[in-house]
Amino acid sequence: ANPTLLILAGDGIGPEVMAEVKRIITWYGDKRDMPFDVTEDLVGGCAYDKHGTPLHDDTMAKAQEVDAVLLGAVGGPAYDDLDFSVKPERGLLRLRKEMDLFSNLRPAQCFDALADFSSLKREIVAGLDIMIVRELTSGVYFGEPRGIHTEGNERVGVNTQRYTESEIARVARSAFELARRRNNRVCSMEKANVMESGVLWRQVVTEVHAKDYADVELSHMYADNGAMQLVRNPKQFDVIVTDNLFGDLLSDAAAMLTGSLGMLPSASLGLPMANGRPKALYEPVHGSAPDITGQGKANPIACILSFAMALRYSFDAGSEADRLEAAVEKVLADGARTADLLGPEGGSPISTTQMGDAILAALDAS
Numbered sequence: 001a002n003p004t005l006l007i008l009a010g011d012g013i014g015p016e017v018m019a020e021v022k023r024i025i026t027w028y029g030d031k032r033d034m035p036f037d038v039t040e041d042l043v044g045g046c047a048y049d050k051h052g053t054p055l056h057d058d059t060m061a062k063a064q065e066v067d068a069v070l071l072g073a074v075g076g077p078a079y080d081d082l083d084f085s086v087k088p089e090r091g092l093l094r095l096r097k098e099m100d101l102f103s104n105l106r107p108a109q110c111f112d113a114l115a116d117f118s119s120l121k122r123e124i125v126a127g128l129d130i131m132i133v134r135e136l137t138s139g140v141y142f143g144e145p146r147g148i149h150t151e152g153n154e155r156v157g158v159n160t161q162r163y164t165e166s167e168i169a170r171v172a173r174s175a176f177e178l179a180r181r182r183n184n185r186v187c188s189m190e191k192a193n194v195m196e197s198g199v200l201w202r203q204v205v206t207e208v209h210a211k212d213y214a215d216v217e218l219s220h221m222y223a224d225n226g227a228m229q230l231v232r233n234p235k236q237f238d239v240i241v242t243d244n245l246f247g248d249l250l251s252d253a254a255a256m257l258t259g260s261l262g263m264l265p266s267a268s269l270g271l272p273m274a275n276g277r278p279k280a281l282y283e284p285v286h287g288s289a290p291d292i293t294g295q296g297k298a299n300p301i302a303c304i305l306s307f308a309m310a311l312r313y314s315f316d317a318g319s320e321a322d323r324l325e326a327a328v329e330k331v332l333a334d335g336a337r338t339a340d341l342l343g344p345e346g347g348s349p350i351s352t353t354q355m356g357d358a359i360l361a362a363l364d365a366s
């Protein structure tokens, strides 16, 4: 049977960038003899409009069955005043939670043609290719107790940083597995100097490493130093594994080393299914970009690179992922630029569809 994909294009520019990914999926079926069975459904505001909920139970059930979910983006001004329980983001949160997607992969890769876009000097970022693995389903964003209460005559806000050893071990494993497919190096970041959860994090990562991954080079770093090192000399890293809160901050900082939001893909992985593939959801880092929706200005590359991650991590097609990434690199080197990729000196931008055309042409030539 063909591998299965569920496409949830979502709101705003989601459907615009996903249209280009769909053409690329078709290309792989036609030209590389890699046909996918694709189903499409609704998530976010468009699902709320139709069903009164940002993620229908039937859609949730489909997501659990397919080999991989590709998501565009959710949200927009039309939904800003909705009750929290039906906000578009809740559809995405439900997918992550019920699929138990604990390992969030955020690459920070700097294409040479865009190195001048970085917040840093070209020589610090050119050729950068690192991967941040962020724990996504536990930690301080979820720990109990939490809330705001009154003590004496003032209010107190409480969150709890809490990790079990199994939660740490499974994300550590996913980082070590990933490192074996890359350059065999992992740097684990926490604050074991001031946090109990950090002490346990370092212990468990060290134990998992000694037991099953001694071939991978492991180092540890305090997360605050990690933040400094990321902007001082990011190329010293390959895979970084860290908790939910630190991963949120470090991956956003690392993202800006590489330039535009329109370029950043992500993957969220869970435990292996019966067929051995991990539960998986692939999505661009950017949102629904209401300010440019419907204008043909959206950069489809983040969504396209998310599909490349799907090829690599769900479909064991690393060389096809390389092919797609090389096609993206080629069109950028040739000067293809959507509006978000034009520097202050300007130039003439191409449209979302024209960027898709250029990438398909580069694939044809590959």
Ligand code: NAI
Binding pocket: 013, 017, 072, 073, 074, 075, 076, 077, 089, 092, 261, 262, 263, 283, 284, 285, 286, 287, 288, 289, 290, 291, 292, 297, 298, 299, 300, 302, 340
């Ligand atoms: P955003 O990522 O949608 O946009 C931020 C800025 O980057 C905008 O100026 C936008 O035009 C630009 N941009 C984003 N993606 C682009 C692309 N592919 N090509 C060219 N330019 C691009 O973030 P913002 O404005 O904070 O949020 C807009 C909506 O998206 C909100 O409703 C928010 O809740 C939602 N959102 C959804 C996310 C998701 O679906 N995972 C993530 C972030 C925000």
Ligand code: MG
Binding pocket: 248, 249, 252
């Ligand atoms: Mg963030």
